[in-house]
Structures are given as C-alpha cells and as structure tokens.
Amino acid sequence: MANFIDRRLNSKNKSTVNRQRFLRRYKNQIKKSVSDAINKRGVTDIDSGENIIIPKKDLSEPVFHQGSGGTRDKVHPGNDQFSTGDRIPKPPNQQGQGGGKGDASDSGEGDDDFTFSISKEEYLNLLFEDLELPNLEKNQLDKLIEYKTVRSGFCSEGVASNIDIVKSLQGSIARRIAMTSSKRKQLKEYQQALADLKQDKHDHISEERELKKLIQELEARIAKVPFIDTFDLRFRNFAKQAVPTSKAVMFCLMDVSGSMDQATKEMAKRFYILLYLFLSRTYKNIDVIYIRHHTQAKEVDEHEFFYSQETGGTIASSALELMNEIITERYDDNQWNIYGAQASDGDNWADDSPLCKSLLIDKILPKTRYFSYIEITQRAHQTLWQQYQQVMETHPHFAIQHIKEVADIYPVFRKLFKKSTKNAA
Amino acid sequence: MGTANTKAPSNDTQPVKPLDDCPDWTFELLEKYQTEIARVAKHYRLDTYTNQIEVITAEQMMDAYAGVGMPIGYNHWTFGKKFIQTEQTYKRGQMGLAYEIVINSSPCISYLMEENTMPMQALVMAHACYGHNSFFKGNYLFKSWTDASSIIDYLLFAKNYIAECEHKYGINDVEATLDACHALMNHGVDRYKRPQKISLDEELKRQKEREEYLQSQVNMLWRTVPNAKKDNSEHKYKFPSEPQENILYFIEKNAPLLKPWQREIVRIVRKISQYFYPQKQTQVMNEGWACFWHYTILNHLYDEGLVTDKFMLEFLHSHTNVVAQQEYNSKYYSGINPYALGFNMFIDIRRICEHPTEEDKEFFPEIAGSNWLDTLHFAMENFKDESFISQYLSPKLIRDFKLFHIHDDEKNNYVEIGAIHNEQGYKKIRHKLADQYNLSNIEVNIQIIDANIDGDRSLTLRYIPHNDIKLGNSKDEVLKHLHYLWQFDVKIVQEKEEGEDEVIAQCPNKLKDQ
Numbered sequence: 001m002a003n004f005i006d007r008r009l010n011s012k013n014k015s016t017v018n019r020q021r022f023l024r025r026y027k028n029q030i031k032k033s034v035s036d037a038i039n040k041r042g043v044t045d046i047d048s049g050e051n052i053i054i055p056k057k058d059l060s061e062p063v064f065h066q067g068s069g070g071t072r073d074k075v076h077p078g079n080d081q082f083s084t085g086d087r088i089p090k091p092p093n094q095q096g097q098g099g100g101k102g103d104a105s106d107s108g109e110g111d112d113d114f115t116f117s118i119s120k121e122e123y124l125n126l127l128f129e130d131l132e133l134p135n136l137e138k139n140q141l142d143k144l145i146e147y148k149t150v151r152s153g154f155c156s157e158g159v160a161s162n163i164d165i166v167k168s169l170q171g172s173i174a175r176r177i178a179m180t181s182s183k184r185k186q187l188k189e190y191q192q193a194l195a196d197l198k199q200d201k202h203d204h205i206s207e208e209r210e211l212k213k214l215i216q217e218l219e220a221r222i223a224k225v226p227f228i229d230t231f232d233l234r235f236r237n238f239a240k241q242a243v244p245t246s247k248a249v250m251f252c253l254m255d256v257s258g259s260m261d262q263a264t265k266e267m268a269k270r271f272y273i274l275l276y277l278f279l280s281r282t283y284k285n286i287d288v289i290y291i292r293h294h295t296q297a298k299e300v301d302e303h304e305f306f307y308s309q310e311t312g313g314t315i316a317s318s319a320l321e322l323m324n325e326i327i328t329e330r331y332d333d334n335q336w337n338i339y340g341a342q343a344s345d346g347d348n349w350a351d352d353s354p355l356c357k358s359l360l361i362d363k364i365l366p367k368t369r370y371f372s373y374i375e376i377t378q379r380a381h382q383t384l385w386q387q388y389q390q391v392m393e394t395h396p397h398f399a400i401q402h403i404k405e406v407a408d409i410y411p412v413f414r415k416l417f418k419k420s421t422k423n424a425a
Numbered sequence: 426m427g428t429a430n431t432k433a434p435s436n437d438t439q440p441v442k443p444l445d446d447c448p449d450w451t452f453e454l455l456e457k458y459q460t461e462i463a464r465v466a467k468h469y470r471l472d473t474y475t476n477q478i479e480v481i482t483a484e485q486m487m488d489a490y491a492g493v494g495m496p497i498g499y500n501h502w503t504f505g506k507k508f509i510q511t512e513q514t515y516k517r518g519q520m521g522l523a524y525e526i527v528i529n530s531s532p533c534i535s536y537l538m539e540e541n542t543m544p545m546q547a548l549v550m551a552h553a554c555y556g557h558n559s560f561f562k563g564n565y566l567f568k569s570w571t572d573a574s575s576i577i578d579y580l581l582f583a584k585n586y587i588a589e590c591e592h593k594y595g596i597n598d599v600e601a602t603l604d605a606c607h608a609l610m611n612h613g614v615d616r617y618k619r620p621q622k623i624s625l626d627e628e629l630k631r632q633k634e635r636e637e638y639l640q641s642q643v644n645m646l647w648r649t650v651p652n653a654k655k656d657n658s659e660h661k662y663k664f665p666s667e668p669q670e671n672i673l674y675f676i677e678k679n680a681p682l683l684k685p686w687q688r689e690i691v692r693i694v695r696k697i698s699q700y701f702y703p704q705k706q707t708q709v710m711n712e713g714w715a716c717f718w719h720y721t722i723l724n725h726l727y728d729e730g731l732v733t734d735k736f737m738l739e740f741l742h743s744h745t746n747v748v749a750q751q752e753y754n755s756k757y758y759s760g761i762n763p764y765a766l767g768f769n770m771f772i773d774i775r776r777i778c779e780h781p782t783e784e785d786k787e788f789f790p791e792i793a794g795s796n797w798l799d800t801l802h803f804a805m806e807n808f809k810d811e812s813f814i815s816q817y818l819s820p821k822l823i824r825d826f827k828l829f830h831i832h833d834d835e836k837n838n839y840v841e842i843g844a845i846h847n848e849q850g851y852k853k854i855r856h857k858l859a860d861q862y863n864l865s866n867i868e869v870n871i872q873i874i875d876a877n878i879d880g881d882r883s884l885t886l887r888y889i890p891h892n893d894i895k896l897g898n899s900k901d902e903v904l905k906h907l908h909y910l911w912q913f914d915v916k917i918v919q920e921k922e923e924g925e926d927e928v929i930a931q932c933p934n935k936l937k938d939q
Contacts, residue, residue, distance in 0.1 A: 002459050002463065002475070002476035002477070002478055002550075002554060003475070003476065003477050003478065003532070004452055004455060004456065004459075004478050004479075004480070005477065005478065005479045005480070006452070006479075006480050007479045007480060007481045007485065007536075008480055008481060008482050008485070008539055010481075010485065013484075013488075014485070014488035014492075015487070015488045015491045015492075015504065015505060015508040017500045017505075018491065018498075018500055018501065018502065018503075018504040018505035018508060019505040019508055019509060020505070021500060021501060021502040021504075021505050021596075021600070022502040022503075022505030022506050022508075022509060023505075024502070024596075025502040025600070026502075059506060060899075061503060061604070061607055061608065062608055062899035062902035062903045062906070063607075063608055063609075063610070063611055063899065063903060064611070064612070064869040064871055064896065064897065064899065064900060064903050065869060065897040065899060066867075066869055066891070066894045066895070066896070066897055067894065067895040067896055067897035067898060068835075068894075068895055069835045069893060069894055069895045070835055070890065070891075070892045070893035070894035070895065071832065071833065071834045071835065071892045071893060071894075072832075072833045072892065072894070073830060073831070073832055073833075073843065073857045073860065073861075074830070074831050074833070074857075074861065075761070075828050075829070075830050075831075075854055075857050075858040075861060076753040076761075076828070076829060076831065077750055077751075077752055077753060077761060077826040077827060077828055078750075078751075078752025078753045078754065078755075078758075078826070078827050079753075079827040079828065079829035079845050079846060080752070080754070080827070082829050082842045082845055083842065083845060084842055084843070084844055084845055084847070084849065084850060085841065085842060086841070086842040087839040087840070087841050087842075088839055088840050088841075088842075089838060089839045090838055090839060090840060114510075115513070116509045116510075116512075116513050
C-alpha cells in the first residue's frame, strides 16, 4: 500500500527562513566581509553579489566530545601487509594514527573558512543596513515631479484623434438594435400576413397593397435609424499620474591641487564608491559627474578624476560654480535627484571660503537632496571647514565629516547616512 | 490508484511481460513498480507502515537535507547553515545528493528525487519504502523509543510552539535557549525509561498543565532561601540522590530560573534527540537491512522476468557504488562504510543459513542451516549495531574485508597491530569492531552528580573517561551553554588517580580570572 504525492510544485524555499536566521546571527562577521569587499570594487561595479568568508571556528556548535590521549582501538579493512604484533611508529608530529575517534570523513574540508555567496540584494542591504537616504521621505511629497500619462477607461467626450473605433461601433450596434427592435417585430408580422395572403386561394389585392405599403413604410423608418450617432462615440481617456523620478545625478567634487596626494584620492574614491552603491539601491539611473578643481574647475571622466596629477593653488568655489552651471544646463532639479559629494584636504584660499558658503546656501543646497563634504586630513581644520560648519547648522541636508585614514571611511559614511532618530522623535 | 494492475498469475507456462525499462519515469510506471515491489516484499514477510512516497526536486532535497531528517522543523540558524553548506558543496559538484530520504513516521514518508531514472526510483522504493520502513516498524529500539504515528504531530507542535515563543519573547532569547539545548542534545536521552506515546491534542493539553505544575515543583525545590553564612561543603541532603545522565531532563525539571516556555523548549529538543537516538544505534543494521532488501527484491523481480537486463545493469551499477568498501590505504578511505558492512553481514547470514560450512557450524551452531528468512527477521528485530556485530560477524566476512585491529596507546610512540584476519584474531576483531559501534564508548560519559540546592546553587558534573581519553576542548564552550540554562555556577570534575576530584572546567571561569 502506498500513496504517491507530487511535491515538486510546492515551494522549494523551505529553508529561506533558516537562511535568514543564519545571516542574522552572523551579521557582524558578514558585515565585516562585506565592507572589506568594497575596497576591491570599481565605482560603478555593483552587478555582482559577494562571497562571504566566515572563520570556521566561529560557526562551530560545541558539544561534549572526546579529546586526545588515552588508548584507542580501531578496526580497519584491507589488511595487505600486517601481522599480529607488528609495531608501526607514529608520525613524529602527530598524536597517534587517526588522532580522533571520528572517521576522517570530512577531512577533505580541513579547517577551511566557511565561504558562501550572498546575492547582490543581500550584499547591498547588509552594506547599507540602518542607513537612510537623506531627506527622501520629506522631499518626495512636495517634489512629485514627473508625470506619466496612463490610460484610464473611456469617456463620451474628447478629441477626434482619441476615438476608439471598436468601442464606438459596439455602442452603435447596441443603439440600433434597441431603436429598431419593435419595428422589426412589426415588420415580421406584416411579412407573415402578406405571405399568408399570397398562399390563400382567393385574391386579396387591396389587402395586399395595404400591407405592402405598411411594410415599405416600416422599412423606411428602420433605414432612417442612423448607422452612427454622436451618442455612440467613445473616446480613450487618459489621466496624468505623478511618479517620483528614478533619475539621480551624483556630483563628485574633488580638490586635485598639489596638496592632495594619491593616497588621499584613493580614500576619496572609496567614499564615492560607497555613495554610488548607496544611491543605486534607490535609483534606476544614476549619472555620475566628476568635477576636479585646483584654481579652476573642470568636468572630467573617472580615470582622469582619480589619476591625473596637477598642481596649483586651491579655489574650491570654482568647483561649486561649475556644479551649479551643470545643474542649470543639464539637470533640471524638478526631474533629477541631485546629490553632491565633495572631498578635499581642507586647503583653500582663505578668502574663497565665505564665497563657497554663500554659493552653497544660495544656489546649490536648494536644488540638491543631500550634499556631503568630507575632509581628509591629519592636520587641523582650516577656513573651509569652519564656514561649512556654519552651513551645517542651518541646513539639515548638508553634512560634513572628517576622515583621517582609510579605516575611517566606512564608519564615517555610516555616520553621514545614519537613520536620524532625531527626526523620528 | 484506480487502474487495477491485474497481475498475471505467474504461471511458468505464461511468459511474463517485463515492466517498461525506459529511463524516464512516470507516475503510472512508479505505481506499477511499486505494486510489484510490494508484492515481493510481502512474499518475504516485510511488515511496513503505509508508504507515503513524495516526489521532490533537487532544491527540495536540499531543504530536506538541511532539516536533518525532520520533515517539519522549527526555525533555527543551524538549519540555515546546513542548507548553505549543502548548497555550496552541491553546486561545486563535490557531492551528489542522496537518492532518498526516509522518515520514521506512520505513514512512512520517503522522498524520491525528480532527477532519478526509473531504475533508481525502483531501487529507492525497495530500499526506503520496504527496507527502512520495515526496519522502523520491526526493530526493538524503534518500537520502544519512538512512536512513528505521533512524530509528525509532535514536530508540528514543536514548530508552532517555538514560533509562538519567538513571537512572544523575541527571536534572540529563543535562539539562545535553543543553542544551549543543541549543545547538550546528545545528553538529552533517557536511556532506560520508555517515553510515553501521546498525540498532538494531548501534547497541547498537557503542555499547559505541565507548565504550571513544573514551575510549582521548581519553586518547592528552591524554596529555602540560601544562607550565605553556612558552609557550602555540608549539604543537608544530597541532590540529586543518584547521578543523572540525562542533563536536559534534569534541567527541564530542576533549573531554578528557567521560564516555563524555556522548559518546554528544553523538552522539545530532548524529545527530538530521543527520537533520533535509535537511528544512531542502528546505522549499520538499518542501512544493511535496506540494502539487503533492495538487492533481494529487485533480483527477485529479475528472476520472475519482470525487469529487464538493461534495468538490472543500471541498478547493479548504483548498488555496487553504495556498498563499496574502500581499503585503509585508499585515498578515499573514510572508515568502515556502514552500507557495505551491513549489507554483507545480512547476505552472509543468509549464506550461513543456506550453505553453512564447517567453520560456520562451529561459530554459529544455532543458525547454520536454519530458515534464513526467520533468522534474518529475528536479527533485524532484536539487535543494535554493537550486539548485531558481536553476534553475527563471521570469520568469512572478516577475511573478505581483511579486517585488522590497531591498538594505539598514547604512552607509546608506535601503534600495534592487535589482530588480523586469522584464526587467532577473529574473536578479537569481532569484539573490537562491535565496541567501535558502542555509543557508550563513543559518546562522552558525563553526569550530573550534585546540585547545591541549599548553598550557592552550583551544579557539578562528573566526566568519567573511557580508556583515559580526555574531554575535548569544546568543554568550556558547552559549559557556557549549560550555565545559560542553569544560571548559577557550573563545573565539571574528573576523578584523579589518587581518588580526589579535580575541576577540569567551570563557568564562570574563575580559574582564568585569578
């Protein structure tokens, strides 16, 4: 007696919850692995998941087991050379043959770390867990900027180009049927009567003539019912629907004057990578604009941005000005979510710093969702930092942070984008 | 099941039309093979639970794997880890999936994997649905330790209960409790008392009562306010009065500060451990029995002309892989293959019954020449691995396997060959091999000897070494888990040569702090 059950269509992801529990438990190790991996990636390389490595000892589930020492007896198959009483010296650095009582079944694995992959989604989620997109919620309501036209049924009024022929003709047929049905019924009766009269042996000429006349009249009236009437017309109706735009542009501003060395730039690069990854979670299309500046600002490509060297003084306002120009020209702030990230070692021509402040406050900050400034330096802060600090006090979507070394970047990034508990309260 | 597959009465005169041997299976074909296999199984008096055969995909098989043999499992990260491990090794091609998984339940659930060919499905059905199934129903350990009819209900209860606890008390606390229980799972087995058989409804009803009752009992036990000034070494009376080896049971009943729901979780883990205990004790026998029967049943069908040569070749290929035994010097050697040992022992018992040699008559006077089927059923019903080997391992099999025994003493810088497959060695090898399957030698012998209930409430366990083997390094970690459940000091002692007890581990670890 047996019952067969086809379970193949049942869900195959019975273990999903347990897998999530596993990720949850090892979050710290996994997060470390994830943030280590960030250093190996290019700015826009976000298509892959990540391999996670966890040391095996962290994963072990301890149980009481027998340890070393003592005497052990073991039976093996395949004796090809031994006789009772043979003595085989132990290998010098190993405690006894087959050290443990267990079979060597999983010895192939050795003490390797536990490696497994997580998906791109899981990777990004872990990387940016507890972070929020700055001001997204607040701005989204008053900045529903893009409209999409969507079909929304039919209406009886509209422009000729929107006539829906099928719908209109359907209406016409219905109307004609409704308006002529009683007449057709009548017509049928007359025709029947006429046929009956013709069958009759006697002549009924006058009655036939009478009937024929009635039939003609009726047919004329039926024919008068118009084939199509304005009443039948149906127009396709369209409605405008507001959709939050999924376009974003990210401005990377960096000081490339002589005081910025390659190591500092590398640090800035990591920060941009993180920002890009972060934004890519929310926006489908992201433009990245690289602006490098010394005394003059210039829009460049990624390679030039990070790797070409120039010398000269520093006027940070030039970059801000260029950014403002590009926004006005190409990125209408009604359609684009604009983010700015500026990196510098803090050097700036002292007189220029107040200009930077006013540029930000008057021109750039009203258009951007978020603007962050990171200062990568070991030295004391200078004028730019001080000016920016004043900006920060009045503008919640402006943030500045100080980075001293590579290890700071991730924490600083988290700090910048941390879910603000203040707002929630 | 509507189409009655009327078997042609197997007259010798009428040629039997063999079953379709195309590699692709269909449900109709499965049904036909199943009917024939069931008929042959009945012929050999295999008494089974009703079979519930479920066809699943490879992904679902991985899920089943991760559930460590529980068709319904509660949620816990360790199953997630197992799933990820299985998935990784499977994807890398390091491991094929098992052809089948079978659950000791009534009806007996077996999983067939979609990818298997028809001959493989037939093998699996004979192996799992009639081999393992009859073993579950017939073996004395399964009969007395497990209740096949209630396990699914119980697992369902456990899953729901734990989910409810997570909801009420938070995932973290439930997880920590489960972690602690898992660490002590091997010590949650009641080796002497038989568990009662109850159904889900009763379990639910009793669970509530138990919760209240247990808590009141614990409160009684701990009612005396501890007196700090009193000398701890002088108890009023000893508790527990006898050493307790079922640590989880002791915790469930006596841990002072556990919440009622935690006690219930301890109980769930303990029950599941108990349910799996017989499987640990009968690995060789269980697999041997199942292999013997898939081999015998399918050969029987072949002799009747019901399956073709093509079918048999594929079947034998898989069968040979399963029961292959690597030799000690092979790079694939990983100990004795329980399938190989078990299968060959059952085949050998049949041989001894049917064609005994002089040697067999000397070694097995009771079974040599007896009815092989009676003898086999008796062996299946009344033994576990250890006793089965020491009862039935024949000199011929020792020679066939070329078994040899190695004695390894820590004090010597050599290992010694204790016995080989010759006249002098048979009995010793049989004895040593049987010992190798004796759980009390393999598992750590650790018992609760004292709970200081009128003093500092500390718990003392004693480790009793087997053959002077030390307790493994994980002891400190496990003790942390025990401490989580007991919530007062816990320590493990071991008797030294002079007869005094020496503390070998404790938590919180005061030795290190000083």
